[in-house]
Amino acid sequence: MRGLNPDAGGRWLFLVGALVLIFVAPIVVLVINAGAARWMFPDVLPAAASSRGIELLVDNRGDIAQSMISSTGYSLATVALSFLLSVLPASVLARYEFHGRFMLEALFLSPVLVPAITYGMGIHFLFIRVGLADTVLGVVLVLTAAAYPYMLRALIAGFQQIPTEIDTCAANLGATLLRRVLVVHIPLLGPAILAGGSVVFLVAFSEYFLVFLIGGGSVASYTGYLFPYLSGGDRTLGSVLTLLFVVVPLLLFLVLDRTLSAYYRRREM
Numbered sequence: 001m002r003g004l005n006p007d008a009g010g011r012w013l014f015l016v017g018a019l020v021l022i023f024v025a026p027i028v029v030l031v032i033n034a035g036a037a038r039w040m041f042p043d044v045l046p047a048a049a050s051s052r053g054i055e056l057l058v059d060n061r062g063d064i065a066q067s068m069i070s071s072t073g074y075s076l077a078t079v080a081l082s083f084l085l086s087v088l089p090a091s092v093l094a095r096y097e098f099h100g101r102f103m104l105e106a107l108f109l110s111p112v113l114v115p116a117i118t119y120g121m122g123i124h125f126l127f128i129r130v131g132l133a134d135t136v137l138g139v140v141l142v143l144t145a146a147a148y149p150y151m152l153r154a155l156i157a158g159f160q161q162i163p164t165e166i167d168t169c170a171a172n173l174g175a176t177l178l179r180r181v182l183v184v185h186i187p188l189l190g191p192a193i194l195a196g197g198s199v200v201f202l203v204a205f206s207e208y209f210l211v212f213l214i215g216g217g218s219v220a221s222y223t224g225y226l227f228p229y230l231s232g233g234d235r236t237l238g239s240v241l242t243l244l245f246v247v248v249p250l251l252l253f254l255v256l257d258r259t260l261s262a263y264y265r266r267r268e269m
Contacts, residue, residue, distance in 0.1 A: 021092060027246070033239035051098055063225065064241075068248060070136075070220040074211075075204035076081030077140045079197045081149040083155075086196075087181065090155030105156075107148045116146055124213050134216040142214045147203040151196035158192025159185075190260055198253060205249060222248075 033039060034053045036046030057064065093105050111119070123142050124133065132138035162185070171182045186193070208223040214222065226245060229238040 007175075024266070027243075030239045030243050033235045034243055036236060039235070043111040048237055052236050056237050056240060057244070064222075064244070067220045067222045067225040068244075070250065071205055071222040072252075074136055074140050074221075075141065075201045078143040078147060078204040079151070079200045081140060081144045082151040082200050083193060083197065085144065085148055086152040086155050087185070088206045090152055091159050091185075094159035108152055111146055112149045116124070116207075119145070120213050121209050127214060133214060134218040136215075136219055138214045139211055139219050142210050143207060146207070146210060147200040150199040150203065151193075154192045154196030155189065158189040161192075163190050190264065194256060194260055198256075201252070202249060206245075 035049050035051075037048040037052075039046040091107060093101065093108075097211060120142065123145070127133040127138045127142075132141065166184060166188075167180060168183050175183065206223060208221070208227055211219060211221045212224055212248035214226075217224070222245060226238070226241045229241055232238075
């Protein structure tokens with residue numbers, strides 16, 4: 001059996017070490033901070049333990065649950081609206097070549113290139129005039145404007161993997177556009193929808209400025225609940241709430257992954 005190339009082994013070791021340093025080490029630091037009374041430099045480990053973080057979760061479980069449910073709700077609504085707004089443009093941009101296509105796609109993707117505060121203030125002024133400020137609908141709309149390009153780009157890549165003959169065959173068999181979308185496109189776009197939806201959900205769930213600006217404090221959000229603890233410098237409580245912030249998206253993505261895998265196994269896709 002041929003041995004591993006020393007250079008290749010060194011590169012793999014470096015890659016694994018870098019991934020651990022980037023993704024695992026911060027979680028370890030948060031876990032240690034969550035149970036520490038204080039952790040001062042140059043101590044390698046905290047000098048004393050504390051249960052303040054657990055007490056915070058128990059004493060404020062109602063407010064924490066309300067903010068978490070609210071954030072999850074408007075984030076899922078943002079994912080759904082982003083898909084509805086992106087599926088038709090993605091189909092056209094993926095399947096047709098026409099003059100100005102590149103500029104049109106760049107226009108659709110432009111919100112990710114512009115700082116949120118640039119258009120957030122203008123949208124806020126507009127929403128005040130039309131009565132959407134301080135409402136959940138207003139929050140969903142502004143988050144969709146900020147995050148839908150991620151869904152659009154994922155759907156474009158997904159449509160590019162679907163042979164046009166499949167759609168033509170369904171049309172020849174009498175399937176309407178809506179039926180083709182529901183029966184043909186969505187099942188084949190499952191991985192693309194999951195990829196784009198995951199990014200959109202994370203962007204919406206972790207957004208603070210736009211939710212605070214448009215929601216005006218009337219729309220509960222987990223980032224709004226978390227931010228005072230982070231800005232206040234209490235590392236113990238901030239670490240506990242940050243760990244909870246990480247757990248919810250991970251659980252949701254695990255459920256979605258299992259659901260999607262089971263769906264494809266049933267359909268033998």
